[in-house]
Amino acid sequence: MNFDPRFSGRKFSSVGTRPIRPDGVDKVTGRARYGADFNMAGQLVGRVLRSPHAHAKILKIDTSKAEKLAGVKAVITAADLPDLTDGDSAMYDVLDNCMARTKALYDGHAVAAVAAVDARTARQALKLIEVDYELLPHVTDVDEAMKHTAPLINDTLFTEGLEEKPVKPSNVTKRSQFGHGDVHQGFGHADFIVERSFKTEQTHQGYIEPHACVASVSSDGTADLWVCTQGHFVYRQHCAQLLGLEASKLRVTSSEIGGGFGGKTHVWAEPVALALSRKAGRPVKLVMTRDEVFRASGPTSATSIDVKIGARKDGTITAAEATLRYSSGPYAGTWAEIGAMTAFACYKLDNVKTVGFEVLVNRPKTAAYRAPSAPMAAFAVESAVDELAKEIGMDPVDFRIKNAAQEGTRSSYGPVYGPIGIGPTLEAAKTHPHMKAPLGKNQGRGMACGFWFNFGGQTCVDLNIGMDGSVSLAVGTVDVGGSRASLSLVAAEELGIDYAQLKAVVADTSSLGYNDMTDGSRGTFSSSMATISAARNAIKILRDRAAQTWDIPVDDVVWENGHAIAKGEKYGNLAALSLKEIAAASGKTGGPIAGHSELVADGAGVSFATHICDIEVDPETGAARVVRYTVIQDAGKAVHPTYVEGQYQGGAAQGIGWALNEEYIYGKDGRLQNAGFLDYRIPVCSDLPMIDTQILEIPNPNHPYGVRGVGETSIVPPLAAIANAVSNAAGVRMTHIPMSPPRILAAIEAERGG
Amino acid sequence: MRYIRPLSIEDAVGLLAGASGTSAILAGGSDLLVRMKGGFVEPDLIVDIKAIEGLSEIRETADGFSIGATVPCAVLGESSVLKKAWPGVVEAAKLIGSKQVQGRCTITGNLCNASPAADSVPALVAAGAKAVVAGPSGRRTIPVGAVPIGPGKTSLTKGEIIEAILLDSQAPRSGDAYLRFIPRTEMDIAVVSAGVNLTLDEHGVITAARVALGAAAPTVLLVEEAAEALIGRKLDEAALERLAKVCAGACRPIDDKRGTIEFRRKVAGVLARRATTTAYARAGGK
Secondary structure, eight states: OOOOOOOOOOOOOOTTOOOOOHHHHHHHTSOOGGGGGGOOOOEEEEHHHHHEEEEEEEEEEEOHHHHSSSTTTEOGGGSOOOOOOTTTTHHHHHHHHHHHHHOOOOOTTTEEEEEEESSHHHHHHHOEEEEEEEOOOOOOHHHHHSSSTTTSOTOOOOOSSSOOOOOOOOOOEEEEEEEEEEHHHHHHHHHHHHHHEEEEOOOOOOOSOOOEEEEOOOOOSOEEEEESSSSSHHHHHHHHHTOOOOOGEEEEEEEEOOOTTTTSOOOOSSHEEEHHHHHHTSEEEOOOOOOHHHHHHHOOHHHHEEEEEOOTTTSSSEEEEEEEEEEEEEEEEHHHHHHHHHHTTBOOOEEEEEEEEEEOOOOOOOOOOSSSSSHHHHHHHHHHHHHHHHHHHHOOHHHHHHHHHOOTTOEEEEEEEESSSSHHHHHHHHHHHHHHHOOOOEEEEEEEEEEEEOEEEEEEEEEEEOOSOOEEEOOOOEEEOSHOOOOHHHHHHHHTOOOGGGHHHHHHHSSOOOOOSSSSTTTHHHHHHHHHHHHHHHHHHHHHHHHHHTOGGGGGGEEEETEEEOOGGTTOOOEEHHHHHHHHTTHHHHHEEEEEEEEEEEEOOOEEEEEEEEEEEEEOOOOOEEEEEEEEEOOSSSSHHHHHHHHHHHHHHHHHHHHHHHHOOOTTSBBBOOOOTSSSSSOOOGGOOEEEEEEEOOOTTTTTTOOOOOTGGGGSHHHHHHHHHHHHHHSOOOEEEEEHHHHHHHHHHHHHHH | OOOOOSSSSSHHHHHHOOOOOOEEEEOOTTHHHHHTTSSSSSEEEEETTTTTTTTOEEEEEEEEEEEEOOOOOHHHHOHHHHHHHHHHHHHHHTTOHHHHHHOOBBHHHHHHTOOOOOOOHHHHTTTTTEEEEETEEEEEEEEGGEEEETTEEESTTTOOOOEEEEEEEOOEEEEEEEEEESSSSSSOOOSSEEEEEEEOOSOOOOEEEEEEESSSSSEEEEEHHHHHHHHTSSHHHHHHHHHHHHHHHHHHOOBBBOOHHHHHHHHHHHHHHHHHHHHHHHTTOO
């Protein structure tokens, strides 16, 4: 059956309501099983030995003493994970990151691992492994790493994207460029130009649940993996490729997930756990400590960004330019490229140019973090936009409204926009009571906009109707933000039944077709599309069965409000058949009733948000307190508004932490100084005000209900909104994130002194 | 690893004195257990002192208060007499960790952990608190400030246990206060802190003052010059400015992940001034 994904503008009865979440009771009672909650008989404890050095050649690893320790069942090094990547350089990087092959590339890089009967034995065994290192000079700062005098991290990498192929290797692995028009000419028409440089420090997603898995490899070449992940199908592919297993013989089951935010999209511990299990012949459980999560999972990039924007007296931007340098850890990435694409995406610009540089540093391999790369670019651009509005003498909201992109605008990264929400979120901000609320002493207000692409991707859903008329929904996108509730609402809507009749589960990789992982804000967008399609396929079968029962043509049977109805005068005496009645008879009418859907969800609508915040700065200590915060964002259609609001608030909360306190702090020795929640300061509850939200619904034309992804955009504006508010409160422009108290106080003192 | 829960202080002292390997005293465990879980320490002997009679009590004595070594910080906050007499000490104790941690942690443990950033220690030093130490050769009483001698190091010798912290009755027209700076609102470690205790005459003139700074040097600092800046004066702006300057100058802080030398110096002065203003009001000034 052909599926038409276009927006239809229907009226909703289930979608848009706020029922309780199906996973709620288990989560608040502790019954829910997270990654570390799986256990198997005979299971061993896995532990990883990590490099204490930022950059070192591995000369020799002697595991013999560890192997002899009673209770140790397996010790592995890179030799136990042979290179099967067959020229796939991205997968080779994943392999090398799982277990260092010739060089340790950052403090925390795995070099060996053990499986033992208990944690104490495993810890002792790690101490018995002898590694001979030859220390190499290291570099952890993104600007330092770009200098030609910087230590080379990988001498086989040459800068891609240059007009001439370079003759020398470099820590800059790629240059990318976006834009259109002529910025030089544009700046020539400007009455005002703002030019500034900005820095942001590296942050971590800060998910509360550390990485955890249980791996069990059988001698017959089959294996099971229970794991906390955002994408068990992707983990299956990657683990199978790295271990030399057939994908269909590796069954991966995803656990409940205590936060991911992009950080659980990559394998680190899982191939190691599988290799340990293969060698030991027993199941192995591997759980990262918090210290390991900080040192050896995938934080976001540190950045250094230059921005130049020019405008005429009337407030029209004539040209905009940015150079963005993003750290990618010790392996090549595309993070600056994404930053360069998003930087000016909110604006309608005739002349725009962005250039991105990907930079290697001796830090953990950068991974996605909620709208990866966009918050830093938005910080730099929206700070400069604010300053420019001030120089022109325009209200910052009016200035942005004047230059906002619209339907038909050619975006700064290429495509032409369809219907979009940047203008409406700005108009909503302008009339929001927050904008008119009085400010107290030492308080400042800031606002900023943000953009995210959103993603669709490969999606597969099964919808099975039980003989009692209850419906189970098996989806393949891990539920990171309440998608089981949303997808149940969507299925209830299509089938015309009550939400309580449905139960949604996340199926394992052997029970459902391939699904891309839950990233790019795709969970509800893509799986709701597949759910609608699956439900419609099931309805077709339900109509068939009713037609068979009545012995009339199926074309005369319609589906309305959960019932098959015989259409037309001639069937006037036939009572409608409910889903429950059709299901009860299914054994006699042709067997089980199910709907399936396999699709690529195209047309994920881009998403925009505007945030407003008030900050109070203590001018004597530099302490900043968030007094009030408002998020306005386009959801397309909010399927379950409570979870949409939760996503808005969650992004803002993470952005507040990033803006004010969170940062990776490296010592001169290249070692991470604050690998724990004590000194890596995510906000605690009392650090945050109640975050107010306003949902706008500008339908996505490419989804039957108009849904857009909502998970990521909410973290894009906060760095800039807070920086603008702090700058207004402190009376000095802040250009370095996080704006920790020492940085704010130093800026205030410098301003006083100058 | 041996875990023993003696019923008397003499038994506890005997166990520690006779221990051959590494040993640790367990009261609230909010430092020890975290360090053990982190793999930083693995003591051969753990002596749990929570079952020792009398150690979990706050007693009012003829001279003031005796706070047993296993009294959780949350319990200090529930003692209205202690809160009335020493609000600064109690507010310091109630800043440690989280609500849950405060249900376990003790001011004696905070003192013996010997962190330069310990919250209760500057407040105790400002209050002139003393520690009762039981050991193989009997009991001795020493000023609280004499216990920590460096980060993680105390002056206690093998077999010694702090049994109680003593606070005098607060003199008439006196008040104390404690403030710390943290980048968050709670659940954090002091970047720098200040404890102040003042006594006034009938005219509001300061007759006695003790100003202590935390996280400003390897151990808690009692800043005599700061007291001199206040004694004999009412709390005027000039006195406060002088106090802030003296405190900033007295600091011997380090640059680390929690703050810079410059930041700690400035904020030490700011906090000393603010804590002094609060202590002065509590003493009935103005």
